[in-house]
Amino acid sequence: MAANAASVLNRLIQNAARPRKPFKPTNQSPTASILPHLDSGDLPRAIAALAASAVPFPASVYARLLQLCSSRRALVEARRIESHLVAFSPSPSTFLLNRAIETYANCGSLRDARELFDEMPKRDGGTWNAIIAACSRADQPEEALSLFSRMNRSGIRPKDVTFASVLGCCADLLALFLAKQIHGLILKLGFCLNVILGTSLVDVYGKCWVIDDARRMFDSIATPNAVSWNVIVRRYLEVGRGKDAVAMFFRMIKRGIKPLNFTVSNALMACSDISALKEGCQVHGMVLKIGFEGDNVVRNSLMETYAKCGVLEDARRLFDQSTSKDVVSWTSMVSGYAACGRISEAEALFEEMPERNVVSWNAMLVGYVRSLHWDKAMDFFHRMRGETEETNLVTLGLVLNVCAGLSDLDWGKQIHGFAYRHGLCSNLFFGNALLDMYAKCGCLRSAELWFLSMASQRDRISWNSLISGYGRHGRSEEALHAFSEMQWETCADEFTFSTILAACANIFMLEHGKEIHGYMIRNGFEMDVIIRGALVDMYSKCRLIEYGIKVFEMESSRDIVLWNSMILGCAYNGRGEYGLELFEAMRKDGIRADNVTLIGILLACISEGYVNLGRRYFDSMTEEYGIIPRVEHYECMIELLGKHGFMVELEDFVEHMPFEPTIPMWTRIFDCCREHGNRKLGERAARCINESNPLNPVQFEVLSPESSDCT
Structure with missing residues (x-):
């Protein structure tokens, strides 16, 4: 046993004295074992090699590992x-911890990033930049701005990337005042020439709807890049200034800047918004020139532009030529057909769609609503609910429009309940649609209560819905009162004024109407065809026909509604001759008469006593104008013949009517027969009146010139 112990000891001494081989890190060091996995992008094996080592790695290895996790979203x-890193490095570098915060943010875990930030013993500018960017990326703009404030108080000077993140948060929150303060700080710290920050300022001003400030900021950028141009085009588009968006796009092309595909798409959307087909075709030519014709985003925007401008054949040609149609392509074509009223073609294409989303369903629903196909729209909504669970606020708003069109208050209330249960009632778009539904269905008490509940968020559309609801249901005084209250909260627009002018006309409030007219002139409101029609109607009903004629004769476009308002106004104010002259002028202008026009013409003939002319117009309604006479036209003819004593012709007219005269018609016939002496027809009228109201019978008797009444 002693010998064995001695031999072991000797062997140990010999091993200790034997020369050692040189250390080869490529075979034995932890770094060497992990580098091949990093080079090949094998994250699981790299992490296994990391876990097997109880010694720290070089900073470059940790950085590469974090970068790989970030790209793979490997939380x-x-x-x-x-x-x-924390366990085996006595004092991990701030640089690496900053990269860890960025990695957590890229992996979608703001919580991990914030915990690491709060535990860091030392922070530098990069640390603050990383956590602020993380909050911004995680849709926590309030938190990002709070951290930015703390960063400033701690004396850390922000960098350009910090400002870019913070300006993005201001844009998300529409924090215009804070954005202007940050703009001042950017100028103070000398970042004014930074194109990224300049573009961010354009973006935040545009989103806050101070588009002129956005334009001034854009013009101050020395060399705007493609992103800068995209932002200004997009912001003009969003605030409804499509002409400026298109102009800026072509200015960009002239500068030799190649646009992004999204910039081209935005320019095309602007063309479709302003129906600028010529400019849209020019953009299409540029698309072919720079090779964007294969881009899905651009191609879909082209189809939408042609469709919205009414050139559906060109849109369909692009659609049919596409080899990679997606749900957006299909939806654009369905929407185009539906928006132009070509419902059957939209339906056929909708049925062919290989897949649909909620936008596809909404596009078809919009078509039914715009075409006033209320029953089809409601049936389609029921089908939608049966085939998909996708429903958004646009869907519900459209269904409320359908309920208003059908005057279906019960369904409207059910949609209200559905939205309430799903927490959607706070949305302004839905709130306005609900208010409009209650107002149009005549449930004005519910409309008033809902309007009051919207106090913190209601806008001009909300006020317009309430005011038009009052006007629609004959409560003109309340419409005028609401208009007065509206001016404390928001500004009126042309729709508001047209509604209020109609209310003034209904209760003959001439002075109020003149005040509104004067206000619109002083403040530069556009006197479009709708406003002029409302003014003509108001002046006509308030017996100031000369003012109405002056408004009508203003140099501007005229539609059928404006012509009708003027012709009817002349008839009601004893200016039937001028009304007939207007009718002939209207025909020369190529405006096709409708049933309302013919009512105005017949009333003018009544006013002037042109019986034969009125009969000719009535007889030519179907053949010349394609209008089937309605009850109102028959009432006018009875008045025309009876008032002017054409009793034989009146009796013949009544005999050949396609339906039995109504009681109001018989009453007017009875009065005319008493006045002009047609006993046969008068007694027949008396019998019909007495059958409908036996408790208060009338008796026919021809009036003598001296008598003033007859039982």
Whole structure:
């Protein structure tokens, strides 16, 4: 046993005295074992090699590991890397911890990033930049701005990347005042020539709807890049200034800047918004020139532009030529057909769609609503609910429009209940649609209560819905009162004024109407065809026909509604001759008469005593104008013949009517027969009146010139 112990001891001494081989890090060091996995992008094996080592790695290795986790969104692995770094490095570098915060942010874990930030003993500018960017990326703009404030108080000077993140948060929150303060700080710190910050300022001003400030900021950028141009084009588009968006796009092309595909798409959307087909075709030519014709975003925008401009054949040609149609392509074509009223073609294409989303369903629903196909729209909504669970606020708003069109208050209330249960009632778009539904359905008490509940968020559209609801249901005084209250909260627009002018006309409030007319002139409101029609109607009903004629004769476009308002106004104000002259002028202008026009013409003939002319117009309604006479036209003919003593013709007219005269018609016939002496027809009228109201019978008797009444 002693010999064995001696031999072991000798062997140990010999081993200790034997020369050692040189250390080869490529075979034995932890770094060497992990580098091949990093080079090949094998994250699981790299993490396994990391876990097998109880010694720290070089900073470059940790940085590469974090970068790999960031690209793979590998949150669990990122946590293991941070744990190894903290456990085996006595004082981990701030640089690496900053990269860990960025990695957590890229992996979608703001919580991990914030915990690491709060535990860091030392922070530098990069640390603050990383956590502020993380909050911004995680849709926590308030938190990002709070951290930015803390950063400033701690004396850390922000960098350009910090400002870019913070300006993005201001844009998300529409925090215009804060954005202007940050703009001042950017100028103070000498970052005014930075194109990224300049573009961010253009973006935030545009989103806050101070588009002129956005334009001034854009013009101050010495060399705007493609992103800068994209932002200004997009912001003009969003605020409804499509002409400026298109102009800026072509200015960009003239400068030799190649646009992004999204810039081209935005320019095309602007063309479709302003129906600028010529400019849209020019953009299409440029698309072919720079090779964007294969881009899905651009191609879909082209189809939408042609469709919205009414050139559906060109849109369909692009659609049919596409080899990679997606749901957006299909939806654009369906929407185009539906928006142009070509419902059957939209339906056929909708049925062919290989897949649909909620936008596809909404596009078809919009078509039914715009075409006033209320029953089809409601049936389509029921089908939608049966085939998909996708329903958004646009869907619900459209269905409320359908309920208003059908005067279906019960369904409207059910939609209200559905939205309430799903927490959607706070949305302004839905709130306005609900208010409009209640107002149009005549449930004005519910409309008033809902309007009051919207106090913190209601806008001009909300006020317009309430005011038009009052006007629609004959409550003109309340419409005028609401208009007065509206001016404390928001500004009126042309729709508001047209509604209020109609209310003034209904209750003969001439002075109020003249005040509104004067206000619109002083403040430069556009006197479009709708406003002029409302003014003509108001002046006509308030017996100031000369003012109405002056408004009508203004140099501007005229539609059928404006012509009708003027012709009817002349008839009601004893200016039937001028009304007939207007009718002939209207025909020369190529405006096709409708049933309202013919009512105005017949009333003018009544006013002037042109019986034969009125009969000719009535007889030519169907053949010449394609209008089937309605009850109102028959009432006018009874008045025309009866008032002017054409009793034989009146009796013949009544005999050949396609329906039995109504009681109001028989009453007017009865009065005319008493006045002009047609006993046969008068007694027949008396019998019909007495059958409908036996408790208050009338007796026919021809009036003598001296008598003033007859039982």
